[in-house]
Amino acid sequence: MSATYVRATGLTHRFPGTATLFADLGFELRPGRITGVCGPSGCGKSTLLSILAGWLTPVEGTLAMSGIDRTGWVFQNPYGVPARSALDHVTLPLLARGWDRPPAEKRAAAVMAGFDLAQVADQPFRELSGGESQRLMLARAVCSAPDLLLVDEPTAQLDLSTAATVNATLGNIAQEGTIVVIATHDPHTREACTEVIDMETAGCGEVAA
Numbered sequence: 001m002s003a004t005y006v007r008a009t010g011l012t013h014r015f016p017g018t019a020t021l022f023a024d025l026g027f028e029l030r031p032g033r034i035t036g037v038c039g040p041s042g043c044g045k046s047t048l049l050s051i052l053a054g055w056l057t058p059v060e061g062t063l064a065m066s067g068i069d070r071t072g073w074v075f076q077n078p079y080g081v082p083a084r085s086a087l088d089h090v091t092l093p094l095l096a097r098g099w100d101r102p103p104a105e106k107r108a109a110a111v112m113a114g115f116d117l118a119q120v121a122d123q124p125f126r127e128l129s130g131g132e133s134q135r136l137m138l139a140r141a142v143c144s145a146p147d148l149l150l151v152d153e154p155t156a157q158l159d160l161s162t163a164a165t166v167n168a169t170l171g172n173i174a175q176e177g178t179i180v181v182i183a184t185h186d187p188h189t190r191e192a193c194t195e196v197i198d199m200e201t202a203g204c205g206e207v208a209a
């Protein structure tokens, strides 16, 4: 069985005509770890997630990956089908993976409970609060069983206690063997991570030559 990892070497990025966001960033991501991408607003956290997702090529550096067949992404802004129930959103990726509906709904309900969403399972997406919608996106991502899960600011819209539930659940997902990467400036989420990529020390704010 080959090892699963993501290894970044010398990652440097800037957009055309802008300052260097980060320079010579090196790190390794492994299953079971929960890695925080931390730093102030605008320092390039979402940009680094886009590079990890393969949507953006860094201006310098390399990304080596092994064993990553499926990448999940949970955006800062939740999106869903307004009239469809919350439970349906989480069941769908399981059906897409070949599960029958009854076990898929059972599994989806259990994952939703882990994100403190049991009470909104039958509500249409349009009736969910911002924080509920965002947690729903996390539950949906978990059910697509990614090897690499990229999460952008999961606790930005949440109160302290719900944020703690989300942080604990992300930790459980990592323990099940998923590589979890979280972009955050929430100090509590940072504490819940097993490793931290500190963008502030990686060239944030440097001016391009």
Ligand SMILES: Nc1ncnc2c1ncn2[C@@H]1O[C@H](COP(=O)(O)OP(=O)(O)OP(=O)(O)O)[C@@H](O)[C@H]1O
Pocket: 015, 016, 018, 021, 039, 040, 041, 042, 043, 044, 045, 046, 047, 048, 183, 185
């Ligand atoms: N496609 C693009 N072209 C030019 N500039 C961009 C592009 N995408 C992002 N930027 C700029 O790059 C900088 C970093 O953006 P990014 O979204 O990665 O920051 P962030 O650390 O995730 O911020 P936040 O915490 O506010 O979400 C910002 O100044 C942004 O305006």
